[in-house]
Amino acid sequence: MRLLVLGGTEFVGRAVVEEGVARGWKVTVFNRGTHEAPDGVTALRGDRGAPDGLEALRHGEWDVVVDTWSWAPTAVRDAAELLAPRAASYVYVSSRSVYEYPVPVGADESAPLVEGSPDDAEYRDRIADYARVKAGGELAAVRAFGDRALLARAGLILGPYENIGRLPWWLNRIARGGDVLAPGPAELKLQFIDARDLAIWMLDAAARQVGGAFNVTSPVGHTTMRGLLEACVRVTGSSARLRWAEPDPILAAGVQPWQDLPVWVPPGELYEFLHRTNVDKALGEGLRCRPVEETVADTWAWLRSIPGDAPQRADRPAVGLDPKVEESLLSGGA
The missing domain is CATH 3.40.50.720 (NAD(P)-binding Rossmann-like Domain)
Structure with missing residues (x-):
C-alpha cells in the first residue's frame, strides 16, 4: 500500500x-x-x-x-x-x-x-x-x-508524542509527588482515543475503502478519572497521594475544567458531549482501544526518552493547574 x-x-x-x-x-x-x-x-x-x-x-x-x-x-x-x-x-x-x-x-x-x-x-x-x-x-x-x-x-486524543500537554501534565505533576488535587467524582467515566489506535483504525478502514463520517473514540466508560490518575501513579512509581475533591469547591476557586485540570470536565452538558459519545458505527467497523494503563505507560516512557519538556503546539495554550491554586484547594480540606 x-x-x-x-x-x-x-x-x-x-x-x-x-x-x-x-x-x-x-x-x-x-x-x-x-x-x-x-x-x-x-x-x-x-x-x-x-x-x-x-x-x-x-x-x-x-x-x-x-x-x-x-x-x-x-x-x-x-x-x-x-x-x-x-x-x-x-x-x-x-x-x-x-x-x-x-x-x-x-x-x-x-x-x-x-x-x-x-x-x-x-x-x-x-x-x-x-x-x-x-x-x-x-x-x-x-x-x-x-x-x-x-x-x-x-474525541479526546492521548498517547505518545502528544503536543497538547494533557496527559503529559498529569504524568509530570504526579511524578513530582506529594498531595495531588484529584478532581471528582472519582468514578466519572471517560472516553478518549489513543493516537495509535486512531491511526490503526483509519488505515484499516481506508485500506478497505470505507467512507463516510465516524465518531472515533473509546466506548463510554473505557476508563474513569480514578483509573486514569491511579495509572499515572503506578507507571511513574510516584509516592503521590491523590486527594479527591468534588467539583463545587474546585469550580468556586475559578479553576477551568479541561484547561487547568486537563481531561476533567464535571458532570453536566459539556461532560455529556465530551465523554458520552455514541461510537457504535466505528466499533462495528473494527475500532479497538487499548487499556488506559498502556496509553499512560507508553506516554510516560516517551516523556522520559526526550530531552527537556514535552513539545507544545504554538497555537494552543499550555494546560495545567497553578501550584498555588492547587495548594490553596488542598489546604481548604479537599
Whole structure:
C-alpha cells in the first residue's frame, strides 16, 4: 500500500506514519520540513499556505491519503482536489467539535453540524473557530473524493508524542509527588482515543475503502478519572497521594475544567458531549482501544526518552493547574 500523510511528524500524523511503516507500506510525508521526518519514509516539502505550495504533490499516486490539517479549510480543498484523480481514499482527521452544541446524549453521526465552508480561507481564533474550520475541512474532502472520503471525528486524543500537554501534565505533576488535587467524582467515566489506535483504525478502514463520517473514540466508560490518575501513579512509581475533591469547591476557586485540570470536565452538558459519545458505527467497523494503563505507560516512557519538556503546539495554550491554586484547594480540606 502507498500512504501519503499530509503532515506526519507530530502526534496523530506521527502515529499514522509509524503505523504505516510498521505495516511495510510505502510511506510519503508532505510538510514544511520544520520537524525531522521519521525514518523509513519519503519526504516531500511544501507549504500548504503558500502560492504553489503543493507543487511537490503534482506527481505520484497513492492508495491512502491522511490529512491532519486543522486550520483554513481551503488548504484541505486544494490538496484534496489536486490528489483526487491519483488517490483511492482520503482520510480527514476531523473532530467531534463539528457537531452543533449541545449534542443530545446518544446521538450518532447524523446529528446536526455547525456551518462550515470548504472555501473558507480565514479564521480569527484557532480555538474559537475550531469547529467551523473542521466542518469546512470535511466538506472539502467530501467535495473532492465523494464516498471515498473517510471523516474520522476524533474525541479526546492521548498517547505518545502528544503536543497538547494533557496527559503529559498529569504524568509530570504526579511524578513530582506529594498531595495531588484529584478532581471528582472519582468514578466519572471517560472516553478518549489513543493516537495509535486512531491511526490503526483509519488505515484499516481506508485500506478497505470505507467512507463516510465516524465518531472515533473509546466506548463510554473505557476508563474513569480514578483509573486514569491511579495509572499515572503506578507507571511513574510516584509516592503521590491523590486527594479527591468534588467539583463545587474546585469550580468556586475559578479553576477551568479541561484547561487547568486537563481531561476533567464535571458532570453536566459539556461532560455529556465530551465523554458520552455514541461510537457504535466505528466499533462495528473494527475500532479497538487499548487499556488506559498502556496509553499512560507508553506516554510516560516517551516523556522520559526526550530531552527537556514535552513539545507544545504554538497555537494552543499550555494546560495545567497553578501550584498555588492547587495548594490553596488542598489546604481548604479537599
